[in-house]
Structures are given as C-alpha cells and as structure tokens.
Amino acid sequence: MPEVRDPEVRQPGGEPLLQVRDLTVRYASDEGPVTAVDGISFDVGPGETLGIVGESGSGKSAASMALMGLLPRSAEVTGSVRLRGRELLGLADGRMREIRGRHIAVIFQDALSALNPMMTVGAQLTEAVLVHHPDRTARELRRRAEELFDLVGIASAATRLDQYPHEFSGGMRQRALIAMGIANDPDILIADEPTTALDVTVQAQVLDVIERVQQGTGTAVLLITHDLGVVAGLADRVMVMYAGAKLEEGPVESIFYEPAHPYTSGLLAALPRVDRRTGRLHPIPGQPPLPHSRPAGCPFQPRCAHADPGVCSSVTSATSATTQVSPGHTTNCVRVHEIASVGR
Known part of the structure; x- marks a missing residue:
C-alpha cells in the first residue's frame, strides 16, 4: 500500500x-x-x-x-x-x-x-x-x-x-x-x-x-x-470514477484502508504492495463498457463479483444508490451493507 x-x-x-x-x-x-x-x-x-x-x-x-x-x-x-x-x-x-x-x-x-x-x-x-x-x-x-x-x-x-x-x-x-x-x-x-x-x-x-x-x-x-x-x-480526499459515474468518495485514508465499493477494492488489489507475501497482482476481470453500450443501473456490475443483477440493474443511476459509510465517506454501491456483512 x-x-x-x-x-x-x-x-x-x-x-x-x-x-x-x-x-x-x-x-x-x-x-x-x-x-x-x-x-x-x-x-x-x-x-x-x-x-x-x-x-x-x-x-x-x-x-x-x-x-x-x-x-x-x-x-x-x-x-x-x-x-x-x-x-x-x-x-x-x-x-x-x-x-x-x-x-x-x-x-x-x-x-x-x-x-x-x-x-x-x-x-x-x-x-x-x-x-x-x-x-x-x-x-x-x-x-x-x-x-x-x-x-x-x-x-x-x-x-x-x-x-x-x-x-x-x-x-x-x-x-x-x-x-x-x-x-x-x-x-x-x-x-x-x-x-x-x-x-x-x-x-x-x-x-x-x-x-x-x-x-x-x-x-x-x-x-x-x-x-x-x-x-x-x-x-486530502479521493473521488473514484468509472464509466462516467462517481462510485465512491471520501478522505484519502478512509478510501485506501476501508474501501466500500467493489471497484475501489479492485483498484487497490491491483496495486503493487510491499506488504504482500506474494508478488501476484489481482487485476479486475473484463473491460470497462463502451460509452454507447453502458449497462442499466450500476455501470460496474458486469465486472463485479458481488453483483446481484436483479438489484444492481434496478437502480436508476449510480448516484441514486449513494450511501454514507462513515463521516465524509460515501459509496454508490446499492449492496454495500450486504457485501460488508459477508466480507470481501
């Protein structure tokens, strides 16, 4: 890290x-x-x-x-x-x-x-x-x-x-x-x-x-x-964007040590770290959607291991699912609490 x-x-x-x-x-x-x-x-x-x-x-x-x-x-x-x-x-x-x-x-x-x-x-x-x-x-x-x-x-x-x-x-x-x-x-x-x-x-x-x-x-x-x-x-603060949408925002230490959106977690998992026992990186599978063919609901759901198509496709936009994780730290993942309860 x-x-x-x-x-x-x-x-x-x-x-x-x-x-x-x-x-x-x-x-x-x-x-x-x-x-x-x-x-x-x-x-x-x-x-x-x-x-x-x-x-x-x-x-x-x-x-x-x-x-x-x-x-x-x-x-x-x-x-x-x-x-x-x-x-x-x-x-x-x-x-x-x-x-x-x-x-x-x-x-x-x-x-x-x-x-x-x-x-x-x-x-x-x-x-x-x-x-x-x-x-x-x-x-x-x-x-x-x-x-x-x-x-x-x-x-x-x-x-x-x-x-x-x-x-x-x-x-x-x-x-x-x-x-x-x-x-x-x-x-x-x-x-x-x-x-x-x-x-x-x-x-x-x-x-x-x-x-x-x-x-x-x-x-x-x-x-x-x-x-x-x-x-x-x-x-001081970080805003994470994907396919034109804001997925997460918060203080830099909160985003890096307690990421709430699966996309942010994926970005950090793909980052070289000296504190890992293995040097293997974990890239996010798949590719970002083309601008003219973005999925309904959360734009990250086709690449997300935690996606529930019935839930993640139903949100009207990424910003409609905004949830406060901690003071000053918000995420636009509609399943953030469910994911947190089972771990990442």
Missing part, C-alpha cells in the same frame, strides 16, 4: 470553494448520444486537494474540461458548477476567458504539446500574466516570470526564460506548465495527469513542486490521475 498522506498535515476548512452538482456531459455519435460524465457531484474546499481517479475513459478529463468551459460546442453540458458562489456553466466565452487562468487554471499532461515551440518559454509565461494584468510593464512581467521559475525550482531563471521548449527536459517543461498555471494566483489548479509522461524520479520532483506551491499559495488542487500512488501521497 502506498504511503497515505497524513490527515494532520493540513486540515482544509471553510465553505466549499467549488461546488459541482449533477454535472453531465453528452456527445453525439454515430451510435447515438454518448454520456461521458453521468451526473457527478462534489465539492472542493480552500487549500484542499481532491484526487479524481479511475481507468482511462472514466470521464475524469471530460469533467475537468467541463469545469473550464473547454469542451467543444457540440458537447451538451448540464448541471451546475459554482466557483465562490458564481455559476460558470452557460457563461459567455468572454466571461469564461476572464476566469480561466485567473480563478481556475489547468496543468495539461503533455507539456510538449501545450507549449508553443515557436516562442520562448519566458514569452509564453509572461503572456499568461499579461492577459489578466495588461497594465504591467515589461520589467514587472520579467520579474514575475523569474519569481515563478524560482518557485517551481527551475534554476538559472534569467537564462532559462529565453530558451525554447525543446531546450528543456521533460521535467522542466512540466515545471514550466506549473509556473504558467499559478502565474495569476488562481483559486483552483486542475492538474490533469501531470506526471504521466515522466519517469519515477522526475514524477516525484514534479509532485513535490505542486505540493510546495499549494502550501505557499493556498491554491486548491483538483488532481486527475489513474495512479493511486500519486493520490495517496498528495490528496
């Missing part, structure tokens, strides 16, 4: 900074409407890190892009996304541009694609600041860019700012994206698979940068990843 973040390190508090309710994202396809995100709800508090985990295709990135207003116009997005009480869904593009980068920012997973190869990294960084602070002078922008490079751990900032993305290593490019993300002191930073393309050593360094930046600025972080080890070390 990965080392789980100590809940005493920081206790987020106060009113929710971000409130998401019944967020649904649908696309048109040749096979008919496809639901990428199926009515998920969650809150993020000031200075908190919420980890969103799940297999590829679970809807993690679609949800984050919906928050940013970056989905294509053809996507149908419904529900509610409120940042400091202000509704974001339905805002005009001009209004959303004022919010992106200034109040809610994103770190993309592919730094090489996210950075413009024809511009120096410094020019791109100062541009991110200038769009929200047009009154700043060139000297002020340069000073701010150097401060940001120092903050994310890029040495020789004065020289590096004049270099192009191809002159940076993968880890340095990711640090540069973090610098761009925090350039305007946003309320929330969305980190979408920020370490996927990096080796283990650089991955640890980048995650350490995100944590240090968060502690220094108080920014809330929405950490999207398929890597449970990353979530264990960085998140």
Whole structure:
C-alpha cells in the first residue's frame, strides 16, 4: 500500500470553494448520444486537494474540461458548477476567458504539446500574466516570470526564460506548465495527469513542486490521475470514477484502508504492495463498457463479483444508490451493507 498522506498535515476548512452538482456531459455519435460524465457531484474546499481517479475513459478529463468551459460546442453540458458562489456553466466565452487562468487554471499532461515551440518559454509565461494584468510593464512581467521559475525550482531563471521548449527536459517543461498555471494566483489548479509522461524520479520532483506551491499559495488542487500512488501521497480526499459515474468518495485514508465499493477494492488489489507475501497482482476481470453500450443501473456490475443483477440493474443511476459509510465517506454501491456483512 502506498504511503497515505497524513490527515494532520493540513486540515482544509471553510465553505466549499467549488461546488459541482449533477454535472453531465453528452456527445453525439454515430451510435447515438454518448454520456461521458453521468451526473457527478462534489465539492472542493480552500487549500484542499481532491484526487479524481479511475481507468482511462472514466470521464475524469471530460469533467475537468467541463469545469473550464473547454469542451467543444457540440458537447451538451448540464448541471451546475459554482466557483465562490458564481455559476460558470452557460457563461459567455468572454466571461469564461476572464476566469480561466485567473480563478481556475489547468496543468495539461503533455507539456510538449501545450507549449508553443515557436516562442520562448519566458514569452509564453509572461503572456499568461499579461492577459489578466495588461497594465504591467515589461520589467514587472520579467520579474514575475523569474519569481515563478524560482518557485517551481527551475534554476538559472534569467537564462532559462529565453530558451525554447525543446531546450528543456521533460521535467522542466512540466515545471514550466506549473509556473504558467499559478502565474495569476488562481483559486483552483486542475492538474490533469501531470506526471504521466515522466519517469519515477522526475514524477516525484514534479509532485513535490505542486505540493510546495499549494502550501505557499493556498491554491486548491483538483488532481486527475489513474495512479493511486500519486493520490495517496498528495490528496486530502479521493473521488473514484468509472464509466462516467462517481462510485465512491471520501478522505484519502478512509478510501485506501476501508474501501466500500467493489471497484475501489479492485483498484487497490491491483496495486503493487510491499506488504504482500506474494508478488501476484489481482487485476479486475473484463473491460470497462463502451460509452454507447453502458449497462442499466450500476455501470460496474458486469465486472463485479458481488453483483446481484436483479438489484444492481434496478437502480436508476449510480448516484441514486449513494450511501454514507462513515463521516465524509460515501459509496454508490446499492449492496454495500450486504457485501460488508459477508466480507470481501
């Protein structure tokens, strides 16, 4: 089991900074409407890190892009996304541009694609600041860019700012994206698979940068990843997604040590652990359903060893079966108490 973040390190508090309710994202396809995100709800508090985990295709990135207003116009997005009480869904593009980068920012997973190869990294960084602070002078922008490079751990900032993305290593490019993300002191930073393309050593360094930046600025972080080890070390709370639906949510230590949904238990059983007597992993059998052919009721039931077709197919949606397991810990398994009584 990965080392789980100590809940005493920081206790987020106060009113929710971000409130998401019944967020649904649908696309048109040749096979008919496809639901990428199926009515998920969650809150993020000031200075908190919420980890969103799940297999590829679970809807993690679609949800984050919906928050940013970056989905294509053809996507149908419904529900509610409120940042400091202000509704974001339905805002005009001009209004959303004022919010992106200034109040809610994103770190993309592919730094090489996210950075413009024809511009120096410094020019791109100062541009991110200038769009929200047009009154700043060139000297002020340069000073701010150097401060940001120092903050994310890029040495020789004065020289590096004049270099192009191809002159940076993968880890340095990711640090540069973090610098761009925090350039305007946003309320929330969305980190979408920020370490996927990096080796283990650089991955640890980048995650350490995100944590240090968060502690220094108080920014809330929405950490999207398929890597449970990353979530264990960085998140305060975890939301588990599958086939567009939220299946479980709770404090990181509760999710890792007392998982309530069979899918979460399956993810943890497939995780390499040093405390196991055998090195054998236990993968979840089967494959996630195709977006246009999801089963009725709980989307995980075809792969679930505890499924009761008569019961699990009858729920109207995954969210309709929400049950509180412990304070702050909920699961959307309709059979959670029966499973717990017989053991896993």
